[in-house]
Amino acid sequence: MSSSSPDERTLVLIKPDAVRRGLVGEIISRFERKGLRLDAMVQRTLDESFADQHYAEHVDKPFYPPLKAFMTGGPLVALVLSGDQVIEVVRGMIGVTDGRRAAAGTIRGDLSLSNRENLVHASDSVDSAKREIGLWFPELL
Template sequence: MSDLMQRTLVLLKPDAVQRRLMGQLIARFEAKGLNIVAMKMLKVTPEMAKKHYAEHVEKPFYPSLESFITSAPIVAMAIDGLDVIKVVRDMLGATSGLNAAAGTIRGDFSSSRQMNLVHASDGAEAAKRELKIYFDDSEFCRYEPVLTPFMRAADE
């Protein structure tokens, strides 16, 4: 991958799955021209939650966070694209759906801070760490869609 090409983790959280928003949310990433290179549905275990949210384990709100993320299946995705970490986070909007701009995923579909539908890595190091929690290297299917020349210039 070039310097601008990145990979990030995106989780469609239990509320997205329970509300049957998976298809609509995945479609937004695809319409943006991002490449989903791995995807699976799974139940997050308490052990996985502790790894994923390691920086929050000792905080008073952690038990409710763990309870929520383990309450129903999630969809984990590895997504590649130009500056994809920033692009995806901009697509999500502010953490609280009440503060997220219209047109963002959270602005359009969420009215909660915790039940905000989607998680995305907040930086390159976090993406590397989080991707390892949900995917083995053998699960990534890197490919170049035939429509890429119509999505961005050849030198991007």
């Protein structure tokens, strides 16, 4: 098992349901309390073509049209977080995709009761983090 660089980065999207519910501060504070660094942040509304770019690997899947409608349905907050093994750490903090099955203590386990409206997205690998950060924050590359 190799140790990753302390400078590892990941993209996190605080989804429209979390923004609508006023959970942005709660979610960011969990990451900050863990010791992760906030390198970039922007609030924006996702348009359909940008959603297709972000979710390129899912565009042809049956679950994608409702996901796209949800993700383009209101403002979201995009973050770049950094820290030691940040990708693994963040994915552990957010919990499994289905908030009904996510463990207590995770963001989804504590705050979500949905599979689709599950509050946050986080990069799942170093490669996807690089691609997603390049898409959302090209100035950081």
